[in-house]
Amino acid sequence: MATLEVEGLCKSYRTPNGQDMPVLKDVSFTAADGEFVAIVGPSGCGKTTFLRVLDGLAGADGGSIALDGRPIAGPGPDRGFVFQSDSLLPWRTVADNIGFGLELQRRDRATARRMVSDLVRLVGLEGFERYYPHQLSGGMRQRVNLARALAIDPGVLLMDEPFAALDAQTRELMQAELLRIWAEAHKTVVFITHQIDEAVYLADRVVVFSARPSVVKATITVDIPRPRPLSAKRQPAMLSRVDEIWRLIEEEVRR
């Protein structure tokens, strides 16, 4: 079980000249257990800040976050974060990067090794366990990044534009891979992206943020049946959702 409830979240940054710049203004949203929620919004609207607050890497100024009814403050093993830049530790092999969270939790080695090898198989990196990050392609590095977050078996996966740096073809393949892994791993996912078609293809619901300071402008349900092959992206139902969301964001950008 992992239901994420966010109520009235707000956060400002202190600018260098001492003023408070509000980034999030009263954000409320809910992600049901096992649901895939994507967040889109105009550039600089505070999506990443929102995700960092959810993970506990940054504090909120007000509002509440609860996971299965328990309030959360600070990072915890119930949430896993997939970073935008893959942020792999360059001195660790694929296997040691995936096992990093387990090592920090001081799990015993035999258990950790078994869990790591299961994850290597889940993300399709068999045979690359002993490679270092600089020997991998961008797509493979993001697979490691994902496996590392999954290793501590969190209820919620927080993903910050994980495919933004990949080339178009690799990105499409990784989107399909993510849906396969999500179906196997049964996680609640909060996924941030710039790309509206990516959001619509992946998510059960797409949350649209307003321009800064952010509120939730709209929530669009994507009722396209699963499993969704990559060709589903070109279905009229999908395209009309993309259109609808783009119009909402356009209003914000042009404001």
Next chain:
Amino acid sequence: MKKASVLSLIGGVILWELVARFIVKSTLIIVPPSHVVRAFVDLVRQGELQTHVYVSGLEFVVGFGLAAVVGVLLGLAIGVSDLVRDVLEPWLSALYATPVVAFAPLFVVWMGIGPSSKVAVAFLLAVLPIIINTSAGIRTTDQNLVDVARSFSATRGQVFFKILIPYALAFIIAGLRLGVGRAIIGVVVAEFFGTRAGLGYLILTSSQLFDTSALFVAVVILAGVGVLSVVALQKLERWLAPWREFAIRT
């Protein structure tokens, strides 16, 4: 070593021999390598060279060893603590801008003509780049990597040992490499200002006796020690940080 590098070295020695024999022709200004080899054999036979190498070597090892330990520890402290940085920074900047070798005669006055004054000068010269590189390595650690650890609820100790130290390792080794050269300079220059033995002493006395061959023996040995130490530290880096094959070389 690469084939081209070996050939380059051999070529340089041959050129040196030819220039010394046929162009300069004055053994006061420059001696050919063949004379240096003869002087080397003579000095070894008299047992004199062994004493000089032993004395200077001991001073170098102790001075550099202390600088490595103190430099890394202070660098780490400056890297993680703003308070320690603010307290030490003005002193370090002042020392870094000062030609520390200028203190060498002073140390000989303070600590006598025994090895301790040479150890002190070598230490002082070598410790600065080690401190500065180590603290820079800690301070420039990729914040994203620290966030990864924090996201897994890492303790401060875990962030230090599993993120900051491995990240700074290459910087630390680069600092040690700079320190090696400066420790050698420290030993030799301090020996110029008063000692009973050592390679600096050999350089000083043989120059006063116009024995250029013996002078070159000492210089070649010092250069060899410097090169070997740098190669050893490169090996160490490759062993400790194999992932950094593509990294910046200082």
